[in-house]
Amino acid sequence: MITATDLELRAGSRILLADAALRVQPGDRIGLVGRNGAGKTTTLRVLAGEGEPYAGEVRRSGELGYLPQDPREGDLSVTAKDRVLSARGLDELAREMEKAQSAMAELADDAERERAVRKYGRMEERFAALGGYAAESEAARICANLGLADRILVQPLRTLSGGQRRRVELARILFAASDAGAGGRSGTILLLDEPTNHLDADSIGWLRGFLKQHNGGLVVISHDVELLGDVVNKVWFLDATRGEVDLYNMGWQRYLDARAADEKRRRRERANAEKKAGALLAQADKMRAKATKAVAAQNMIKRAEKLVAGLDEVRQADKVAKIRFPDPAPCGKTPLTAEGLSKSYGSLEIFTGVDLAIDRGSRVVILGLNGAGKTTLLRLLGGMEKPDTGSVVPGHGLRIGYYAQEHETLDHAASVWQNVRHAAPDVPEQQLRSLLGTFLFQGEQLDQPAGTLSGGEKTRLALAGLVSSAANVLLLDEPTNNLDPASREQVLDALRRFTGAVVLVTHDPGAVEALQPERVILLPDGTEDHWSPEYLELVQLA
Incomplete structure (x- = not known):
């Protein structure tokens, strides 16, 4: 259970929430909603114990699973499989059992061997009580339903994309929550911030079913209206105008x-x-x-x-960022070329022999199943990583704008203003301030550290940096993630109007339709083809 009393949350001096009383109990499936910047992510972080409230108290009891929007840092040398199994302590226990087996085989003294056998027996009983013998198949089933193939599970986390690591973390949380035989962990309270990001349509459908059957508590932030409609039985609405939360003990449609x-x-x-x-x-x-x-x-x-x-303030209509990519800087006929690109992580080959040429104003979609290397290819084209073989050749006048799905291009310790100033050092200050205003950043929020922004706000800030750069080749990795529907439409409209070249990775069919691509690159083979509507079905599966 989670109980918050007299809760006050702030972003700088701006009050997000005041004197709030919140409670999450087993059986509650709560949708946490409100406009971008209302404080949803901050509220979830504080409930999870990852942040401190400005005032008030939060009490927690029982097991807790928290999925933040950005993947957590940690030991990236462990495999994805071990990370999932660690949710029940099975990875460490299995390693201890292996050591004990080796020790028993080497002992010559009967008394010492007998003690070692008894110790191993106790560990085996604990392993069985934790569901150990069925755990690997259960974890594999959850991972498969989240689009994590067996070949991904044996890879170290450092070799995975941010989206893959986030799905591993989601699998770990769900694996712990599904553990009915480990002291009641099935009553785990789940705090999930945009859990459908990076999931294909089948995985989203499976997740909806899992959450609907979950008998612990749940608080979920999501722009997926179908998930909210299927799953939640209560709604918390954060009203940014009043700095209050309205509690509705009812399902989504009501x-x-x-x-x-x-x-x-x-x-x-x-x-x-x-x-x-x-x-x-x-x-x-x-x-x-x-x-x-x-x-x-x-x-x-x-x-x-x-x-x-004593009257409530009139709720202002939610503001929407006015996103428009400016005319791109002049460039040659083919501003970006790649020849024979290959990339491996250890013994795992991601792709090999990829060739492509990005002509001025061309529009290209990169497709492939999860783990095929779509994000990796964008990072190579953007100079964020080096290929193992091959080269990326810049053409005359190339100016790249790279949007990273995990907001890696943002300096989270720097302020909103410092991030955009760094992206566009030559743009006059007043012009930059006006630009930030159209992206809904103004006043004291310009001094707010980027790391404290919500996922939607980080997306807007990263896009503001792109707009200020006058890039002529945009490399966009899931640019519509974390956006509310109105802001998403603004991004799609900006894509339609942009006259420069775009290379797009997305699970969002609407983004592909807005781009109206001419070509498609299919990974891992690197096959190039003319765009056809038949490929649209592959977008959500990719």
Whole structure:
């Protein structure tokens, strides 16, 4: 269980939430919603114990599984399989059992061997109690349903993309939560921040079913309306205007109807109160002219102020970033060429012999199953990594803009302003400030460290850096992740209008349709083909 009392959360001096009382109990499946920047990610981090509230107290009991938007750093030398199994302590216990078996075989003294056998027996009992003998197949089943193939599970985490590591972390959390035989862990409270990112359509469908059957608590942030509709039985709405959370003990569709009714009621109450207050003030203004009625006039003014003082502020319509890529810098006919690219991590070959030429204004989609190397190829083209063989050849006037799905291009310790200033050192200050304003960054938020932003805000900041760069070749890796529907449409509209070259990796069919690609690169073989609508089915599977 999680209980928060008198909770106050802030971003700098901006109050996100004040005097909130929140509770998560077994059986609660809560959708945490609100506009980008309302404080959803901050709230989840504080509930998970990964951040401290400005005021108030959070109490936790029982098992907890937290999936942040960005993959956590840690020991990247362990394999993906061991990382998943570590959720129940099985990886370490299995290694201890192997050591004990080797020790038993080497002991000559009967008494010592007998002690070693008893010790091994106790470990084996513990291993069985944790479901050890069935655990590997159960973990493999969860991983497979999340699109993690067997070949990925044997790789060290350092060789995986950010999206793959995040799916490993999700698998680990679900593996722990599904453990009905390990002291009640099936009552785990799950705190999931955009869990469908990097998942294909089949994996998202499986995840919805898993979460719907989960008998522990759940708080989920998601832009996937189908997931919210299928899974949640309660909704917390963070109102950025009032700095409050509205609690709805109902499913998603009933919540939508109830919130619309609440907003309508608030507007009606304010309109009525303002009308009455206006009449009182008008009457007081007439009475103040007479000295004998001055006291009565003052009383009327106080009554008018009291009428509107206790009313909720009118909820402002959610602002949407105005995203438009500027005209690209001039360049040659073929600003970017790659010849014979190959990349391996240890003995694992990602792809080999990839050739491509990106012509001025061309539009290319990279497709392939998860783990085929799509992000790796973009990183090679962007100069973030070096190929094992082959080369990337810049053409005349090349100016690359790289958008990383895990926001690696952002300096999380630097402020919003410093990040964009670094991306565009030659752009006049006032022009940059105006640009940031169109991306909904202004005032004190310019001084906010990028690492404290929500996933959607980081996406907007990274895109603002791209816009300021006047790049003529955009390398975009899942640019619509973490965006609310309105902001996503802005990004897609900007893609439609951009006249420079674009190389796109995405699971979002809408992004591909907006791009209207001419060519497709199929990994791991590196095959090039003309775009056909038949490839659209592969986008969500990729």
